[in-house]
C-alpha cells in the first residue's frame with residue numbers, strides 16, 4: 020500500500036493525549052534491546068531499528084506493511100518503562116492538579132455551590148472560538164480558589180502545599196512525591212472535575228501525563244546515515260532512545276532483585292533525566308545531554324523550535340533554485356539595464372530551452388560544446404549542463420558524453436543551457452522595501468567574482484560597495500521573461516511610484532563632474548574634448564571656438580551632446596537653492612537658471628537638481644517626453660561623460676579645503692566668547708530670579724530656550740564667516756553646493772564651530788549628580804558644562820567636548836536602530852494586508868473575492884508613477900514646451 | 907449632559923442614508939453588486955447616529971460617505987450595512 024499520493028483537506032485539528040493503551044495499540048513492536056544493528060549490519064529484532072518500524076535501506080522490506088524504502092511511511096514502536104516518569108511538557112498541568120485536587124479523595128477542593136457556579140460559567144464558553152488567553156485566565160482564577168484551600172470540602176482531609184522543584188521534582192513538606200505516587204493521585208481525579216483543569220474528558224485523563232509507555236518514532240523520523248568511511252552514525256533521537264531503554268532495563272533489574280532503595284531512586288532519576296531531555300534538551304535547570312563530541316543533542320523540541328526549527332526554516336521558509344548571491348561592485352561602463360555576472364555563476368545558472376524544428380540545429384551545436392566552451396581567443400560562450408528527455412529523465416552533460424547526447428537530442432527535449440549575454444534576470448537587494456528593490460537586468464558575463472552594475476542604480480537598491488551582497492534569479496519561463504522585460508526592467512522603474520519623480524540618476528562624483536563641466540561654461544582644448552567624450556558614442560562634433568588658431572570647445576556644448584533633440588526646459592539649479600540667503604548668483608541667470616532649448620544647454624549649471632536621483636528634472640522630462648529607452652540612454656551617457664571628464668581632470672578633496680584665514684578664526688573665537696558671556700548673564704539673571712518666563716513655560720524652560728537660541732545663532736554666524744572665505748574653487752564647497760555630497764552645514768562644522776550638542780532637543784543635563792561630568796561644578800548651567808562645542812572639527816575637540824559630541828552622536832544611532840526595527844515590522848504588516856489587492860480594468864481596487872476596497876484607485880484613479888509629482892498633468896510646462904517663451 | 911452626535915465631530919466624514927429607491931441607481935453607477943460593496947457594522951457609531959434621524963436601519967441599506975481626499979478633493983464612498991464585519 021502506498022501513502023505517497025494521499026491528498027486530504029484538513030477540516031479541523033483536535034488535540035488529545037495518548038493513553039498507554041493507545042500507544043501500545045499503534046505500536047508495531049515492543050522495543051526491548053538498546054542496540055540497533057548486528058555485526059552484519061542487519062537490524063536487530065526488537066531493537067531500535069527493528070524492521071517493523073519501517074525501512075530506510077534499499078533492498079529491505081518493511082516487516083509491517085511489506086513496502087520498500089519509498090513506499091513504507093514508517094510505523095511506531097513502543098518502550099515499556101520500568102517505572103512511571105513525568106512528561107516534561109505537562110509539568111505545569113500536573114502542578115495545577117496536585118495543588119487543586121484533594122490528596123485523598125481526588126475531588127477538586129471547591130464546595131458544591133462553588134462547583135455549580137463555576138461549571139455554569141465554564142459551560143458558557145465556546146472553546147472553539149474564544150480567545151485561549153481568556154479561557155486560561157478564567158480557569159486560573161477558579162484553580163486558585165481551590166489551591167488556596169487546605170481542607171477538602173468533600174472528605175475533610177488536609178492537603179499540604181506541593182512545591183515544584185524545577186524541572187520535574189514535586190515535593191510535599193520537603194518529601195519527594197515519586198512519579199508513581201503522582202500518577203496514583205491523578206488517577207483519583209474524577210472525569211467531572213477535568214473541565215476545571217482545562218481538559219476535555221473525552222480526550223484525556225490526567226494520569227496519562229505521567230508516562231508508563233513511551234512511543235518510539237518510526238525510523239523514517241530518525242534515519243541513520245552512513246559516513247564516507249562506511250561507519251554508521253545514528254540520529255540524535257536514536258541515541259536518546261538507546262539511553263532510555265538501557266536505564267529502564269537496569270531499573271527493572273534493580274527493582275526486581277531488591278536492590279537498595281537509594282540505587283533504585285538514582286536510576287529512576289536518571290530515567291527521568293533521559294526522558295526529559297529526549298523531549299526537550301534545553302530544559303531549564305538540567306544540563307543538556309551531549310554527544311560524545313561535546314555537541315548538545317537535537318531532540319524533539321529542538322527540531323521544531325526557533326529559526327532553524329521545522330516551522331520557520333522548512334514550512335514558512337521559501338528557498339529557490341536558479342539563483343546566486345555574491346558581493347557587488349560598481350562598473351560605470353555598463354548600462355543601467357545591465358548586470359555583470361561572474362563567469363563561474365554564468366556556468367552554473369541555466370535557462371531551459373525546448374528543442375523545436377527551428378532551433379534544433381543550433382541546440383545540437385550547443386550541446387556538442389560541452390560544459391565549459393570558449394571562443395578560440397578565450398572568451399566565454401555558453402555551454403549546456405543538462406538535457407531533459409520528454410519522459411522527465413535528466414542527463415548530466417559532461418565533456419565526454421556531449422557528442423553522443425548532441426546526436427541523441429531531438430525535438431521535444433529540453434536543454435538547460437548556461438547564461439549568455441542578453442539573458443534577462445532578476446536582481447535584488449534586501450531589505451526589499453519597495454518595488455524597485457527587485458528589477459530586471461540583462462546579463463553581461465564579466466571576469467571577476469562580483470556582480471557589477473551602473474552607479475545610477477545604487478539609489479533604488481539602496482546599495483553601496485562596502486561589502487554589500489545581492490541576489491540574482493534566472494527566469495525560467497517564457498511568460499515571466501516577457502513580463503520582466505516589459506515591466507521590471509530598470510529603465511521602466513526610473514520614475515518612482517512613491518513621489519512621481521525619478522529615483523535613478525547620477526550620484527556623488529558624477530554630479531561633481533557635470534558641475535565642473537558646465538559651471539561658468541569653461542573652455543576645453545581639442546585634446547581635452549576628445550578625452551572627455553571618448554567613452555561616448557557621438558556622431559557629430561559641436562561647433563568649436565577658435566582662439567589663437569586652436570580649436571576649443573565649451574563645456575555646455577559637450578553636455579548638449581548627450582541631450583536628446585527637441586527637449587526644452589527651464590529650471591533653477593541646486594547651486595542656487597543651496598544657500599539660505601539671497602543666492603550670490605541670483606543676478607546672474609547664466610549660472611542659476613538652466614535653460615535648455617531644442618536639446619542644447621544654453622545657460623546654467625548641471626548638478627543634482629538636473630540629473631540626481633529624487634530631483635533629476637532632466638531625467639524626468641526625457642522619460643516623459645521620449646520614453647524609457649531615451650531616459651536610460653541619457654543616464655548611461657551621463658555616467659560615461661562624467662567618468663570621461665574625471666579621468667582627465669581629476670578631483671580631490673582634503674583638509675586644506677577648510678583652511679580659513681587667521682582673522683576669520685579670531686572673529687569666530689570672538690563671537691563664541693560673546694555667546695558664552697551672554698549665556699552666563701542669562702544664567703545669572705535666572706539665579707537672581709530676574710528672568711521673565713515666556714508664555715506657557717516655566718522659568719527653567721525659558722532659560723533653556725533662550726540659551727538654545729543663542730547657541731544656534733552663533734553656530735549659524737560662525738558658519739557664515741567660515742563660508743565667506745570658502746568659494747566655488749574649493750572642492751568641498753563644490754560637492755556641497757552641487758548636491759554631490761554633504762551640506763554647507765557640515766563644512767561650517769569643520770571650518771567654523773561644531774556648536775551645541777543636544778539630546779531629545781535639549782541641552783545635555785544627565786550623567787553625574789547635578790552635573791554632566793566631574794570636570795564641572797554641580798548645578799553649573801554654563802555653556803561648556805552643558806554640551807556647547809566651541810571648537811571646529813578641524814581645530815579638534817577638547818576632551819569634554821569630545822565626550823559631549825559622543826553623547827549627541829549616540830542618540831542618532833539609537834534612534835536609527837529603534838526606528839528601523841519598528842518601521843520594518845509596520846511595513847511587513849502593511850505588505851501582508853495589501854498583497855492580494857488589485858486594480859481592475861475599471862480602476863477599482865478589489866480583493867481576491869471581488870469585494871471593493873476603493874471605487875477609484877487612490878480615490879482619483881491616477882497612477883502616481885505616471886503623475887507629475889502627484890499632479891495629473893503640468894499644463895504650464897506643456898504650454899512652454901509648445902509655445903516657447905512668448906506665451 | 908446631552909448626547910454627543912458623532913457626525914458633528916470635525917474628523918468624522920459626512921454620512922448619508924441612500925433611499926431604497928435610489929439604491930438601484932447607485933449600484934448601477936458603481937457597477938457592483940451589493941455583496942461586493944464595502945461594509946459597515948450595524949453597531950457603528952455613525953450608523954447609530956443615522957438611526958436617530960431615520961429610525962431603525964436594517965442590514966442591506968446603503969450609506970453614502972463623503973470625505974475629504976488629499977488626491978481627489980472630495981470623494982464619495984458607499985458602504986452597505988451588515989450585522990457584523992468579520
Ligand SMILES: [Mg+2]
Nearest residue numbers: 483484485487
Ligand atoms: Mg553597505
Ligand SMILES: [Zn+2]
Nearest residue numbers: 081083084091
Ligand atoms: Zn511499513
Ligand SMILES: [Zn+2]
Nearest residue numbers: 121124171174
Ligand atoms: Zn477530599
